[in-house]
Amino acid sequence: MIELQLLLGGLQNGALYALTAAGFALIFGATKVFHVAHGATFTLAGYVFIGAWNAGWHPALGVLAAMAAAVAFGIAMERLVYRPIGRHEGGFFTVFVAAFGVSIVVQNVIAMIAGRGFANVDSPLATATEVMPDLFLAPVFWISIVAAVAMFLALTIFLSRHPAGVALRALAQNADLLRAYGLSSGKLSVLAFALGSVLAAPAAILTAMTSGINEAIGNHVMLISMAATIVGGVGSLRGAALAGLLLGVAESVVLVFLDTQWAEGASFMVLFAFILFRPSGMFGAAVAR
Amino acid sequence: MIAYLSNIATLAAIFGLLAATLNFMVGQAGIFSVAHAVFMGLGAYSGAQVALLLVPDPFLACLAAAVVAGGLSLCLALPALRVRGEYFVAASLGLQMMAVTLFTEAKGLTGGMGGLVGIPQPRIFGVVVPVLPLALVALVVFLLLMAAMQRGSFGRTLGAIRDAESAAEALGKNVAVAKALAVAFSAAGAGVAGALFALHLSFVNVESFTLEQSVLIMAMLIVGGTGTLLGPILGAVLLLSLPAALSFITFIPPTDIGSVQQIIYGGAMALLMIFRPAGLLGDQKRGRSEA
Amino acid sequence: MSIALTCQGLARSFGGVQAVKGVSLSLPAGQVTALVGPNGAGKTTVFNLITGNLRADAGQASLHGKPIMGLKPWQVARAGVARSFQDLRLFQHMTVRDNVLAATEPSGWFWQPGGAASRAARLARAEAAMEAAGIAGVADARAVDLAYAERKFLSMARILAAEANVWLLDEPASGLDLSSRTRFQDLLKAARAQGVAICLIEHNLDVVMALADRIAFLDRGEVLAEGEPQAIMRDPKLAAIYFGDRK
Ligand SMILES: Nc1ncnc2c1ncn2[C@@H]1O[C@H](COP(=O)(O)OP(=O)(O)OP(=O)(O)O)[C@@H](O)[C@H]1O
Ligand SMILES: [Mg+2]
Numbered sequence: 001m002i003e004l005q006l007l008l009g010g011l012q013n014g015a016l017y018a019l020t021a022a023g024f025a026l027i028f029g030a031t032k033v034f035h036v037a038h039g040a041t042f043t044l045a046g047y048v049f050i051g052a053w054n055a056g057w058h059p060a061l062g063v064l065a066a067m068a069a070a071v072a073f074g075i076a077m078e079r080l081v082y083r084p085i086g087r088h089e090g091g092f093f094t095v096f097v098a099a100f101g102v103s104i105v106v107q108n109v110i111a112m113i114a115g116r117g118f119a120n121v122d123s124p125l126a127t128a129t130e131v132m133p134d135l136f137l138a139p140v141f142w143i144s145i146v147a148a149v150a151m152f153l154a155l156t157i158f159l160s161r162h163p164a165g166v167a168l169r170a171l172a173q174n175a176d177l178l179r180a181y182g183l184s185s186g187k188l189s190v191l192a193f194a195l196g197s198v199l200a201a202p203a204a205i206l207t208a209m210t211s212g213i214n215e216a217i218g219n220h221v222m223l224i225s226m227a228a229t230i231v232g233g234v235g236s237l238r239g240a241a242l243a244g245l246l247l248g249v250a251e252s253v254v255l256v257f258l259d260t261q262w263a264e265g266a267s268f269m270v271l272f273a274f275i276l277f278r279p280s281g282m283f284g285a286a287v288a289r
Numbered sequence: 290m291i292a293y294l295s296n297i298a299t300l301a302a303i304f305g306l307l308a309a310t311l312n313f314m315v316g317q318a319g320i321f322s323v324a325h326a327v328f329m330g331l332g333a334y335s336g337a338q339v340a341l342l343l344v345p346d347p348f349l350a351c352l353a354a355a356v357v358a359g360g361l362s363l364c365l366a367l368p369a370l371r372v373r374g375e376y377f378v379a380a381s382l383g384l385q386m387m388a389v390t391l392f393t394e395a396k397g398l399t400g401g402m403g404g405l406v407g408i409p410q411p412r413i414f415g416v417v418v419p420v421l422p423l424a425l426v427a428l429v430v431f432l433l434l435m436a437a438m439q440r441g442s443f444g445r446t447l448g449a450i451r452d453a454e455s456a457a458e459a460l461g462k463n464v465a466v467a468k469a470l471a472v473a474f475s476a477a478g479a480g481v482a483g484a485l486f487a488l489h490l491s492f493v494n495v496e497s498f499t500l501e502q503s504v505l506i507m508a509m510l511i512v513g514g515t516g517t518l519l520g521p522i523l524g525a526v527l528l529l530s531l532p533a534a535l536s537f538i539t540f541i542p543p544t545d546i547g548s549v550q551q552i553i554y555g556g557a558m559a560l561l562m563i564f565r566p567a568g569l570l571g572d573q574k575r576g577r578s579e580a
Numbered sequence: 581m582s583i584a585l586t587c588q589g590l591a592r593s594f595g596g597v598q599a600v601k602g603v604s605l606s607l608p609a610g611q612v613t614a615l616v617g618p619n620g621a622g623k624t625t626v627f628n629l630i631t632g633n634l635r636a637d638a639g640q641a642s643l644h645g646k647p648i649m650g651l652k653p654w655q656v657a658r659a660g661v662a663r664s665f666q667d668l669r670l671f672q673h674m675t676v677r678d679n680v681l682a683a684t685e686p687s688g689w690f691w692q693p694g695g696a697a698s699r700a701a702r703l704a705r706a707e708a709a710m711e712a713a714g715i716a717g718v719a720d721a722r723a724v725d726l727a728y729a730e731r732k733f734l735s736m737a738r739i740l741a742a743e744a745n746v747w748l749l750d751e752p753a754s755g756l757d758l759s760s761r762t763r764f765q766d767l768l769k770a771a772r773a774q775g776v777a778i779c780l781i782e783h784n785l786d787v788v789m790a791l792a793d794r795i796a797f798l799d800r801g802e803v804l805a806e807g808e809p810q811a812i813m814r815d816p817k818l819a820a821i822y823f824g825d826r827k
Contacts, residue, residue, distance in 0.1 A: 034375055084563050092374055093321055097511055098562035100323070104504060104555030108548040219500060223386060226379035234373075261390050268383035272368070275380060279372040442685045442692045449671045449682045455633065456669035460742060461657035461686030470690060 005135055006252045012141045012210075014248020015148035016203035018241040020221055021228030022152065023199030025240035027074075028229060029172040030192035033082050034092060037073075037099040038225050039218030040106040041197045045070040046204035046213040047110050053121045067201040074197025075190055077102065083186075103218055111215040120212030140210055147202045152241060155195070159237075168192055172235065220264065227271040233281030243282060246270065295421050297533075299489050301526050302424035303482045306431055308509040308521030310478030313435050316515035317444065318471035319451030321374065324365070324381035325506045327388040328358040328476040329483035330498030334398060336484025337405045337493055347411035347423050347488060351481045358480025359473040366472040370465055385500050392495040404494025411488045420489040427485060428522075431478050436518060447471055501551065508554040511561055528554065584609045584777035585661070585746045590629050590639035591801075599625045601801040602639070607746060607777040612768060614788045614809070615781045617798035618822060623781045624666055626798070627748045631656050631663055643746065658686055662744035666751050666781075668735045670723040676734055677719040680706040683738040709741035712770075714763060729760045736767060747771065747778045753787050765790055789813070797822075 020042060027035045045066040052062035081098050125143065128136035159165040171188050200221075207213055224247055231246065232239025247267045254266040274281060311325045332354030339350045369380040392399050399405065410417045438444050446467045449457035458464050487493045505528065513524025531550060535541065541549055586606040592599055600622040607613050615623050628634040630641050632653045641649050643659050651659070671679050684702040685692050692698065710716040713733040718726060723734060732752060739747055753764050761784075768778060768791055782788050788795065788809065795812040797805045799821050805812055812818060 034378075081559065081563060085566070088566065093315065093319070093515075094562045094566050096321060096378060097507070098559045100504070100507075101555040101558030101560075101562065105552050105559065108551040108555070112545050112548045219382075219386065223379070223382050226375070227383065230376055230379055234375075261394065264383075265387045265390060268387045271383055272380065275372060275376055276368045279376070438690070442681075442687070443690050445674065445678050445682045445685065446688055448674050448678070452671040452673055453669035455653070456665060456671070456738075457682070458633075458653040459631065459657050459663050459665075460683045460738065461654050462682075463652075463654050463688040467688035470688070 002134075003253075003256055006255055007249065008135075008137065008141065010249035010252025011245070012144045012248075013252060014245035015144045016206055016244075017224050017228060017248040018244035019148050019151055019203045020200045021225045021232070021240040021244035021247075022155065022237055023196035024225035025229045025232065025235075025237050026155075026168075026199070027192050027196035029235050029237065030168050031078075031082075031171075031189045033078075033095060034226075035074075035077070035082075035099060035193075035196070036096060036222050036226070037077050037081075037103045037106070038196070038200060039220070039222030040103040041070050041073050042200045042204045042221040043110060043213065043215065043218040044073050044106060044204075045201040046208045046217070047114055047119070047215075049205045050119050050121055050208050050213075051114070059123075063201075063205060066205055067198050070197040070201040070204075071194045074193040078189055078193040083189075103222065107215050107218055114215070116215060118212040118214045120208050120210075123209045126209045138210070140206055144206050147206065151199060151202065155199070155237075158195075164188070164191060168195075223264070224267060227267055231271060231274045231281055233283035236281070236283035239281055239283035295419070297529065299419075299421045299424050299485075301522075301529050302421065302428045303486050303489065304506065304509060304525040304529060305522040306424070306428045306482040306485075307479055307506045308513065308525045309428070309432060309435065309518070310475040310482070311506055312510050312513075312515055312517075312521045313478070314471055314475040315510065316517070317435075317439065317451070318447040318468060319374070320370070320468055320472060321378050322381040322472075323378065323500070323503050323507065324385040324388070325475075325479050326498045326500070326502035327385055328362055328479035329486065329502070329506075330388065330392055330493075330495070331358040331361055331476075332480025332483030333487040333493045333497070334392075334405065334483075335480070337408045337487040338398070339484075340408050340411070340488060341405065345409040345412050345488075347413065347418070347420075347485070350411070350484045350488060351427065354480035354484035355477035356480075358483065359477030362472050362476030363469055366469045367465070370468045370472070382500075385503055389495055389499055392498060400494065402494060404492060404496075405487070406492050408487055408491040408493070410491065420485055424482075424485045424489070427481050431481070432518060439518070443467070443470075504551075504554060508558055511558050582609050583607065585630070585641070585643050585779075587626075587630060587641035588639060590626060590641070591637045592625060592629055592634060593637060599801050600629065603798070603801070603803055605779070605796055605803070605806075607779050608793075609745065609777045610772055610775045611793040612772055612778045612780055612791045614792035614795045615779055615798060616783070616785075616788060616795060616822070618824070621798045622801040623798055624750055625801075627663060627750055627779075627781070630748065631661060654686075654688075657742075657744070660744045661746045661748065662739045662742040663748040664735045664739055664750055664752050668731055670726075670731060670734055672724040673722060675720050675722055676710065676715055676726070676730075676737075677706060679723055679734055680709050680737045680741045683709075683741040684743075705743070706741050709737045712740055712767065713737035729756055732756060732760075733764075736764070740767075740771075745776055747776055749778065750781045751783065752780070753782060753784060761787060785813070 024035060024038045027033060048069040049062045049066040052065050053059065081102060082095060085094050085098060125139045128138040131137045159169055168188055168191060171185055204213065224244065228240045228243040228247055232243035247270055250266040250270050251263040254262055307325060307329060314320050314322055335357040336350035336354040339353045343349065365380060365384055369377045393401055411420065411423065446462055449462065450464050450467060454464055509524035509528050510521045512527060513520030531553060535546055535549060583606045588604045590603040591601050603626055617623055625634065629636045632651050636649065640647065643661065648656050648659060671682060681702065684705050687693065710719055713736050715730055715733050715737055718730055723731065726734060736752060753761055756764060772778060780791065792809045794807060795809050796803050797812055797818050805815060805818060
């Protein structure tokens with residue numbers, strides 16, 4: 001039964017990874033920015049929620065605050081970091097170092113304010129009950145799954161129906177063409193960052209409710225997001241989400257054989273296996289260089 | 290005071306070597322890695338084990354470190370370099386995070402959390418030598434090697450790959466081999482630095498090979514400027530003197546010193562990339578384009 | 581007249597777009613074959629398939645009778661196929677001399693084989709190539725600082741220095757003024773005289789008529805016609821396609 005327990009735990013984690021990774025992939029697809037500070041968005045949202053909770057705010061307000069913080073941070077990164085670098089034609093390296101630098105700042109500012117080590121909120125939603133003999137599930141399990149599915153559906157509908165969503169997809173296909181039609185790619189980039197960042201917030205909140213978060217969790221989230229984008233196939237939202245799910249399950253199922261400190265290793269192995277055997281990812285097309 | 294200065298000088302040489310070899314990979318070859326501390330660690334553990342189990346001969350220790358670090362780096366490089374640049378960064382980040390676990394768990398080789406203690410002082414023909422001259426020699430040797438390569442055909446090959454990979458291939462260059470060689474060379478240099486680090490402190494544990502350390506090395510490189518030979522050394526000296534400088538600022542509580550340092554590294558990296566992308570010494574024109 | 585490079589039935593699609601469908605070509609040694617056709621006809625893609633930059637869905641290619649399909653781009657290059665790129669892809673931050681020298685140094689290893697003698701020979705080759713391309717005067721300038729025509733000739737100098745016997749040139753003369761174009765044509769004529777098999781993608785029909793021994797007309801991924809320049813140019817159907825009033 002431990003296997004089933006771990007599998008379900010993996011699904012819960014994976015659903016949250018899927019959301020976060022989809023946000024990263026959305027940003028990467030639309031703006032071609034490898035937004036490694038996405039992990040910092042996650043950390044920030046999580047800590048804002050914890051702070052609001054500890055301050056006695058209504059949880060719904062806390063959720064809103066976390067989402068607002070995520071969106072604000074994402075937009076600030078776009079306006080204050082990526083756009084100036086893009087203006088002087090900075091390459092991948094420049095963008096990566098700058099974003100990585102910001103992540104380090106966020107991590108340590110949080111450590112100074114909130115202290116190092118794990119922080120979480122004690123929510124009754126995270127209390128597991130025995131649903132079957134030897135199988136424990138907490139309401140957050142269902143919340144995670146439902147939240148992931150709902151947000152993903154909403155995103156899909158937005159991208160396929162709403163004019164701005166369609167424009168975003170077009171931006172991913174061909175930025176020059178879009179500019180030729182007079183659509184501002186600047187505004188669309190902001191939209192992409194806002195959407196992508198907001199996807200990280202629920203995952204951060206739910207993680208804060210269950211296993212807790214620490215100031216360095218952004219590194220792990222960053223790794224998962226990059227790995228999921230690559231495993232899913234660069235450019236595919238669906239792929240990134242599925243790969244996030246896969247990584248969550250892999251990290252959990254590996255615990256059948258190994259101790260918890262190897263969980264991260266499982267993600268790395270999945271990433272490496274894909275790089276070795278299927279570099280185009282699950283849904284990616286091979287691209288000419 | 291002399292002991293303090295010589296300690297700082299030794300560390301400056303060691304970290305100068307680390308930053309300079311990372312620069313070779315990033316600045317010359319355009320391959321981006323956040324796992325330099327892993328290769329430093331591999332070298333440190335191999336060098337320390339040589340000194341502990343065989344002889345405390347620094348040359349043997351450095352050789353072992355270079356071979357282990359350079360060799361194992363190929364296991365990462367060969368697959369990850371076949372694909373886009375972003376993949377290598379992701380793979381190296383994953384490696385960095387997993388390596389810390391590996392270093393902690395492989396207790397037989399690394400001593401786990403407790404680390405390896407009592408590493409004997411290096412001896413050449415039975416005479417104890419301080420690490421400072423060794424580190425300086427290593428730094429100079431690697432700088433000369435890199436300068437020679439930069440001027441020679443290998444430097445041209447790496448420059449060509451960095452500027453236009455497909456055109457380099459169209460001229461018959463086996464891009465994968467050239468990149469893998471650059472990575473192995475750079476990792477071997479980091480390994481040597483690690484071995485010297487272990488001999489210098491006579492103690493190593495996993496704490497020295499974490500993501501924070503990789504970030505520190507990267508920050509040294511960024512501050513000094515990629516693509517220049519001496520920039521990384523300047524960066525190393527600057528950032529190594531930062532803790533001493535911070536200790537003069539009394540209002541920072543001692544528990545936060547580490548965080549403040551990290552914030553300065555991170556902030557410097559971000560601000561430099563936005564306002565001065567080629568670093569303090571770098572050629573700004575070059576930093577502006579696709580480097 | 582021997583055939584240096586042939587390909588049969590090359591095909592490649594991108595998603596739903598069939599960019600190249602069953603292209604067969606042969607490039608005789610010592611002749612210039614012009615590959616003409618409207619934008620998006622698939623000309624560049626044909627080059628990419630031959631050089632291994634793209635994997636073909638179907639088709640064969642062989643160089644002097646030896647199959648080269650499935651080889652990596654660097655292997656094709658070492659077998660003796662040099663190519664230029666429509667967007668040049670110069671080594672921007674290297675000097676002109678280093679750009680050309682790089683073309684004489686195929687090995688990706690730490691050093692090149694052959695020692696000092698071969699190093700001197702390579703340098704001489706590079707200098708000769710720069711001289712021939714008329715860029716010896718800017719040998720120490722960085723590629724990024726060159727003027728437009730100089731960049732085009734640098735791209736040609738790299739090919740000259742590579743000493744390949746098949747050249748695949750992707751719009752090398754586009755945007756050149758008349759005198760540069762003449763210089764360019766002389767360069768190609770000299771190479772042709774030495775037996776190089778040249779395939780030239782070119783939109784300017786003056787250049788095509790001045791250089792081409794044969795023309796292959798590509799449209800929507802298919803070779804519609806192949807043969808003598810005069811015959812191809814007189815064909816009203818091709819002219820209609822080329823000049824855009826297709827029915
Ligand atoms: N890597 C690729 N991925 C997707 N589609 C591609 C790719 N390369 C080419 N195509 C498509 O294949 C078709 C042929 O392109 P190609 O570049 O070969 O045309 P061309 O004849 O060289 O045109 P031009 O004269 O404009 O250079 C075009 O529709 C193009 O969009
Ligand atoms: Mg073309």
